[in-house]
Amino acid sequence: MSTSWKDRSAKVQVKETDLPSSIPPQTGLVFNIWYNKWSQGQSGQTRFVSPFRLDTNVHPGITLGDRQGAEFFCLYFAKGMCCLGKKCRYMHHVPEDEDALRLAAKTDVLDCFGREKFAFYRDDMGGVGSFRKRNRTLYVGGINAALANRSLKSVQIETRLRVLFSNLGELDKLRFVESKNCAFIKFKRQCNAEFAKEVISNQTLLIPSDKQWGDRLQMTGLMVKWANDDPDPRAQKAEEEEQKQESINLMTHLLEKHKKELRSELSTGLIDNNPTKKSPSRIFSNELLEKLRKRKVCVNEKSEKRQRIAPQKKPLVDYPSSPEDE
Template sequence: MSDAVSAKTSASSIQKMLKLRPARVQVDPETAEDDRPAQTGTTFNIWYLKWAGGDSTHTFVKSKTRCITATDTGYTRGDRNSGSFLCYFFAKGCCHLGKKCEYLHRIPSSFDSFAPTLDCFGREKTADYRDDMSGVGSFNKINRTLYVSNLEPNSKHLETTLNKHFGEWGKIERMRVIHSKNIAFVTFTTELAAQFAKEAMANQLLDGNEILSIKWANQDPNPEAQQREKRQLEQQAVETVKQLLGSMDEPAEKKQRLVIEDVEEVAPVVVESAGLFDKSSLEVLKQLQALKRQAASSAAVSVGAPKSMGELLGGYDSSDDEQSSG
């Protein structure tokens, strides 16, 4: 149960950090300049900062604001609601509401969970990516890799610089820099971190005068990379199950409070080999179930068990995954 204890401790530390201070106002609305582009259409899209139906040409203009997590993170009205999304304008560094904002002013955490059809800001995903791989993204694929272009040529220590700037938004799993093309591929451990970083670093500078262009990366054609990605997603699924099992250790009433070692017994899981987990992942889950049954019997505590893995994962089982990814 060490994983469950660690998960609860991390969640508690996040809440304590947010309670230390209110979110600050990033920009003063009275003095902020209107940086909307010249009108070339009929409707202005606040999500993409352009006029709908207008000129599609794109010029790189340095962003006037930037999020600084060390000073900007804090609690808001959004922390009162468990289903709140992250603030898009906080990521851009230009939220003028501060603690009065109805959205969250922090970076994504491993405890955040949103509908697969929405990104961390609450924007709707589409079935397919846009032709230029920009935009919110697709709900048919978990994408944790960003394509970063317009890097400064012949830049020294580029990997270190990218790690410093992109690592602020989440843990980076790996990075590949192609110096001959002045581009880089940055892969985060979670898709939520990639979503946040994509908006936070768009049109920002590194340590030079380059203005970054950031899009979603296409799938790596390398078979080894595809297998590595599959294993990573399976591992994330197993960790999610562990966190869910650990969170259900806590009873609804104090009189039914259980000690950390008290756990729930999970019904046997039947998953096809082509589903969300492979055989190795299933073995891990079976071992986890066996340990939990032993702990539950020794504590002599009876706790209701979910009927299936589908209920445990909120109705999303392997067959749903095959249909959505097919």
């Protein structure tokens, strides 16, 4: 995955005048209504291929949101239709490790776009998802239709899926189930699954060299939902362990990166090594550390030790609690 988005401004993906007039103006996080109407359809009607598409090589970049410390990603960006570009108050890049860790503290109630999760999945497993459990696996349906019923080999279809999804975060597993015309795509991080779900919904599996490419907008797009749990309790247990391990791996990775950065800052004299001064950048907020402690994930962050407050000494004299007591 390219990281060069940090060196450039986010591109405008679509001119405001090119957006369909039925879409309300981009005023913040109030896009659920049109999203539901637009993407999944009201009563199971055809999912037309979206005329917009995120190009991960071209579109990502720094936004106003990055400079203002935004926490969430732009849903319009994910759908390839943000007309604000660098002026957007949300982030315009594919979620990375730093984002995953920051979002980990909130991911139980909000998705990576800042939308509230609900206690239960929608009956059709669409929508934002549930806060009751973590899920990193997407179900992708309507594959033959998204290929305009071209007969491709199973391995070719899998390759196309891999190309589409691997640009949107590190994949854990990808499986195309030919007999069921669907695929399961498991990401390493939940936020990438949340992100990819929006990016790929209603996209085509055709590629420019297919002769049907020109007519793709009249065809049916992919349907992307949350995958159901594997009912096998052993699989569930393994999943739980895997997630715990993944959190640890992520933190170790970030700590190493943080240490390296600190060392280079120290060596270049950007910061002086005076322990009485405020400690330099911290990567874990107290809120997150508390959360991780609850999840029984140990964090051994050196800067934590420096921050620890000395235990309060007991007062030598016990004063009466208040003057009224006398």
